[in-house]
Amino acid sequence: MLILIENTVCLNAGDAAIMLAIIRILRRTFGEQSEFVVFDSNPEVAARYYPDIKFRPLTTPLTAAPSMSLPLIGKRMARRIRRKIGGLKKREFLRLLNSAKNNNGSVGWSPLLTKQTRENIALYAKADLVVSTGGTYLVEHYDLSTRFEEFEKDLTLDKPLVLFTQSLGPFNKPENQRRVKSIVDQVRVALLRDEKSENNLRAIGVEHDRLKVISDSVFAFADMERLSKRQRSERSEKLRVAVSVRDWAHFDGLSPQEGMARYKSAVSQAISELVKTRNAEVTFLSTCQGIPEYHYDDSIVAQAIADGLDAETRKSVSVDSGFYGPDALLKKVTDFDFVISTRMHMAILSLCAGVPVLPISYEFKTTELYQGLSQSQWVTDISHIEPVSFTQRVLDFTEHLDEFYQAAAPRIREQSASAWSAGPLIQASLSSQPTHVTVGAKPIKQAS
Structure with a gap:
């Protein structure tokens, strides 16, 4: 079975x-013999970090008209x-899609589209299933x-x-x-996190x-053995804390x-109090770091916060700026007693590690x-974070x-079982055939 994963x-x-x-x-x-091809925004670099995965570039950006500088014509x-x-290339792209659909792939x-583009179309034409990756990319502050x-x-090819x-x-x-309505009306199944x-x-x-x-x-990564009982750090003299921070531009008001x-002020004050009142040893660590080619590096924000701490506190704070793949990060976080996380998948991987x-x-x-973990009392909204109240919440959490572990661990196990249920849901969806329509949805005013 050939399965394509796109939009990664x-x-x-x-x-x-x-x-x-x-993939898991x-x-x-x-079945283990299933073949996967991943269509990524930066496939060459991704292949260096995940050499066991077959990466290819996203298809439609390959059809974009090249930038050009023609100073003589303005x-x-x-x-x-x-x-x-660009218009000619898009029409040619549509022609090749229909050719592949109507001529057995x-x-x-x-003359207008590259070999790489044609190879991508051929792969899609052969695919048994196309999966658009999970995440949060269908929100309006992104293009x-x-x-x-x-x-x-995908839908033009009847995949x-x-x-x-x-x-x-x-x-x-x-x-x-x-x-969105036109697309979602035609998918076999849309799996939603909430x-x-x-x-x-x-x-x-x-x-x-x-x-x-x-x-x-990502709850499929859950370590059931560790979740079966509380794994306390052997280094009891220090409270070991990992902190994930990130750059963000979309604050309310x-x-x-x-x-x-x-x-940054709230995180800084919380770290200072952890060091001074809880004998903490703090390490900045996150999911987006250590890859120079990526446009986000959480360790830059971490370093700025660390550099603003007083000299005595700074002795107990380090910034780990290295790259960790998911499995390595899952192992790394077990060194800590708890994690303060802005990145959601840093949070999920840590929860999966118990x-x-x-x-x-x-x-x-x-x-x-x-809310799904019944632990919403611990959530701080980044748009409303305040140094004093957030610091108190951090200290209370210690x-x-x-108590958090005992309440959350059964829920994490349930989340893991739910994550694995995606496979049977997708398998069942392949026996159904949604109606292919062109939808002109009446605009609906919706609150943000």
Whole structure:
């Protein structure tokens, strides 16, 4: 069975964890002989870090018109020429898609599209299943155009398309509402991480019963042996704490500069109090670090916070800026008594390792996650974080680590079982055939 996974960003170790979890879940369902190809935003670099995975570039960006500099004709004319070339390439791309669909996968040749593009189309034409990776990329503060084009390519080829565990929406823009509804109406199954995402789809008119709310795929990494009983650190003289931070620009009611300043101040004050009052040893560690080619590096934010600490506190604080793949990170976090995490998949991997996690939520996905664990009292919204109250919450958490663990561990085991249920749900969906329609959804005003 040939299974294609698309829309990945595997330079982010959290996204890589999703990709690896999808492969593990689907191998269990469809057999060890299943073949996987991953279509990634930066496949050459990703292949260096995950050499056992077959990576290829996303398909539709390959059809974009090249940038050009034509000083003799001026910028306006150059833009017109580029748009014209882009239109010709997209029409040629559609022609090859239809050729592959109608001629048993035969793509043919094109003077406008590269060999790499034609090879991608041929792979899609042969695929038994297309899976769009899990995550939070169908939200309106990101550009959705490439995602839509990838989905529309899959549906043009009549491929069974599955959306793996997503947090998505809300969709306020009429064009996004129309295109999302059209796509989701045609997928075999849309796996969602939370009821809020389901509600966001219902709000734009999605009515079918192929929306399934299950746990994030990364819970498939759960270490059941460690979760069976509390694993306390042998280094009892120091409270060992890992802290995951990140850059963020989407604060409610605050500029990115104001929001980041307050966020970093709150984390800094909490760390200082942990060192001074709890004899803590703190290590900054996160899922997005250690890959120079990736445009995010959480260790830069970590270093800035560490550098702002007083000299005495700084002696007990380190910044680990190295790269860790998901399995290595899962092992690494077991060195700590608890984790303060902004990155959601840093939180999930730590929970899977049986390590208590105090979350900072920058999108609703983390809030929904902790509601599912019945631990929402520990969530801090990044847009409303305050140094004094957050520091007190951190200190309170140190007094409730065992209580948190006892309450959360059964829920984590349930989350893991739910994550593995994705395989049978997808398998069952392949026996159904959704109606292929072009939907012109009436714009619906939706609160953000």
